[in-house]
Amino acid sequence: MADANPLLSPATLPYGLPDYREIAPEHYLPAFEEAFAEHRREIDAITRVRSMPTFENTVVALERSGDLLGRxxxxxxTVSSADAxxxxxxxxxxxxxxxxAHNxxxxxxxxxxxxxxxxxxxLDELDLDAEQRYLVERHYREMTHAGAGLDxxxxxxxxxxxxxxxVLTTTFEKNLLADTNDLAVVFDDAVELDGLTDGELSAAAQNAADRGxxxxxxxTLTLFTGHPYLSSLTDRESRRRLLEASRSRGSRGNEHDNRDVLREIVRLRAERAALLGYSSHAAYVTSDETAGSPGAVHDLLRRLAVPAARNARAEAAALQAIVDAEDEPFPIDAHDWAYYTERVRAAEYDLDRTALRPWFEAERVLQDGVFRAATELYGITFTERDDLLGYHPDVRxxxxxxxxxxxLGLYLLDLYTRxxxxxxxxxxxxxxxxxxxxTSPVVVNNLNVPRPAEGQPTLLTLDEVTTLFHEFGHALHGLFATVTYPHFAGTNVFRDFVEFPSQVNEMWILWPEVLASYARHIDTDEPLPAEVTEKLHASEAFNQGFATSEYLAAAWIDQAWHSLGAEEAAAVTDVADFEASALADIGLDNPLVPTRYSSTYFAHVFSGGYSAGYYSYIWSEVLDADTVEWFTENGGLARANGDRFRQRLLGVGGSKDPLEAYRDFRGRDAEIAPLLARRGLA
Known part of the structure; x- marks a missing residue:
């Protein structure tokens, strides 16, 4: 069987990279069947041991088991998410x-x-080191949390x-992908896309050609509610069509409608939580995170929502003032926000973010920005291996x-949307x-950057630059974690801690020597002007009322759904009404500021791993902002700083309580003041 199925033999490529050229779809299910059976035999071998449990015959044996299934x-x-x-x-x-069933x-x-x-x-009688002791604690906690103590x-x-x-979460993701593709907005004339760059226009033309x-x-639509093009499209009707398409995903009453799917997900999660002894799914999830309880999460979200909503209202008034000064004023709508935000930004800071793309050519951002910062901080180097192929021709x-x-390992980059x-x-x-x-790490970063037409450069928006640095922070976490036991490998940490290293890596985007290296004009090679950089820094808190409100609104919707008990969940009949009520409860029901994700396309919580955990981004950002302050106070982009951060945080993977690791790095618990200042919420 192994001779006929390449998945059943260890990979022969460097670092254990699978040889995707040899793997066909029909290989997967038979390989899973054999892997399930092998893992089951390994577990049975552990439980059949007649001698009393020891760390070696139980925990180490458990850590060695499931190798084939994991591979x-x-x-x-990797393929099902990126090339489905x-x-x-x-x-x-x-x-x-x-x-x-197997899990x-x-x-x-x-x-x-x-x-x-x-x-x-x-545990106190066993002669275990710190990692081994924590491993026993985590296995016991996780099995208990999973329900192993039930009858x-x-x-x-x-x-x-x-x-x-x-089944339901898989259905949700499948529906969302199909509806997102179906709702890609078709324009007949380039005039309707006035304001886009030549590269963006060529990408839209290529998308159309690919679809016949x-x-x-x-x-094409992005995962979140908004769209980068909303900030530059001059045609108001084009903006309206784009935002309307985005917001309608999964709720059109067609075969891809996700409303009944998500309601059943919520109801069954609440029933499962009750079975496991918890009042709600949110209580179940947060009990094994650094937050500890939904109450702690709700306190933070409510604390931030009041100033965020206030700032968003002030920002809306500034936008309306710009529109009122035009020849034909009108009440602004949600699809106008990004466009007029750039007008206000230009007026207040003399800064047009949409004009920055010629300085952000993708290859240069990668090589001279992302990779260079990592080399300066950690000493690591990157060499492209053209002899190694990924799961799709786009993968490098x-x-x-x-x-x-x-x-150290392999890093794979899959940049373009499809x-x-x-x-x-x-x-x-x-x-x-x-x-x-x-084993050594092999990690992948996926983005969804529109591919330009053949021969055109890939020019990134500042948001896409930020995303690349952010996701590479996750990659560094996966590359640097150095542990004995696979249970602690890579980013296997608490969900509300996992975003912390990736957010920290964003700080190097505007760090002077990094920016000077990668932000150079595609035609002239001139660096981004110093005055533009100063304006970017000066405007960092600009529009944060909107940005914080749209994020908090999504985090609150997640909490609202997953704080329901089983009976309450069963009583919800209208998804839109439930959302509206939840947003009114926290004061984020501003029609000009749509939630970053609405329920029917909220993949993070209904098909991903963030259910009752979307708060993690802002929770982790408390640590992130505090860490950025530490780097700034200690000389910034220096090997000594990188080595400390790597050794005490990234390198421990999941082998240590994350807040204990943070205290080891920082010398104290994180403080919230830097986050409040960053987002203009102080």
Missing amino acids: VARTFY TADIQQIEETLAPLMA DAVQLDSALYWRIATLHER DAEKERLTELNQRLS LPGRYVV VFEVREADGSP DTKRGGAWMNSIVSQSALRG
Whole structure:
């Protein structure tokens, strides 16, 4: 079987990179079936041991188990998120309940749980180092949290819930991808797209040609509610069409409608939480995060919502004043916000962000910005490996080496949007580092940058530059985590901590020596003018009322859905009414500031891993802003600073309580004042 299926043998390429050229869709399900069976045999071998549990015969054996399943799963899910052809989507739908059932079979195994619980009870008697002790604690906590302590009838119902939820979340993502593709906005004439750059216009023309619409223009939608083009399109009707299409995803009453899907997800998550002894899904999730409880999350969100809403109202008044001064004034609408924001920015700061793209050529941003900052901070270097191929022709592969030339891992970049790729941007691991298994990291960054026409340069917006630096921060976390046990590998940390390293990496975007290196005009090679940089710094808190409000609104919607008990969840019949009521409750029901994600296309929480956890970004940003202050006070882009951050935070992966690791790095707990100042909320 291994001879016929390349997934069943260890990869022979460097660093364990799968040879995707040899893998066909029909290989995946048989490989999963064999991997499930092998993992089950490995677990059975642990639980059949007659001697009392020891760290070696139980925990180490558990860490060694599931190697084949991990390899197959990481290989497949990399493709299913970034190149989800019809065949791959069908496999994912079939696989979802099988994967859920297998995970439950392991996590809810009574004999395995007894062995882990026995070790946990005797923890102080065992001769374990700090990582080993924490590993026992986490296995016990996670199995308990998963329901391993339930009786057999309760476990049976829990397994049914988990399998059904796995199907529903897969359906949600499939519906969203299909509706996002269907709702791409078609324009007949370039006049309708006045304000776009030549590169943006060529990308829209290429999109149309790819869809069999030569001579027309197609603007694809982003994952979030807004769109980068809203800030530059001069035609108000074009802006309206673009925002309307975005906001209608998953709620049009067609075969891709997600309203019933998400309502069932919410109801079943609430039922599962009750079964596990929690008042709500939010209570269940936050109990095993750094936040600890929904109350702590709600307190932070409410504290920030009041000044954010106030600032947004003031920003709206400034926008309306600009419109009122025009020959034909009108009441501004949500689709006007980004466009007139740039007008206000130009008036107040003499700054046009939409005109900055010629300074942000993608290759230069990558090589002389993202990579250079990492080299300066950590000493690592990047060499493109044209001999290594990824899962799609767009994917580029880079070998990463330490300052002394020793190998560290591989970094894959998949920059461009395509119809088979889900929206947004993300990082994932194909291979995770583990000393126990002798593996080195292979990490992937995915973005959704529109591809220009053949021969045209890829020019990024400042937001896309920010996204690339952000996702690369996740990649560094995955590359640097140096642990013994695979359970702690890479970014396997609490959800409300995982965004912290990526947010910190954004600080280098405007750091003087980094900016001077990568921000050079595509035609003249002139650096971004110093006065423009000064204006960017001066305007950092500009429009933060809108930005903070749209984010907090989405985080609150997530909390509102997942704070419902089972009966309350079952009583919700209208998704739009529920959203409106939730936003009014926190004072973020401003029609000019749509929530960053509405429920029917909120992939983070209904098909991703952020359910009841979308607050994580702002929660982590408290640590981020405090860390940026530390770097600034200690000399910024310096190897000593990078080494400290790497050794005490990035390098520990999940092998240490994250807030303890932060205190080790910072010397104290994080303070919120730098975040309030950054967002203009003080």
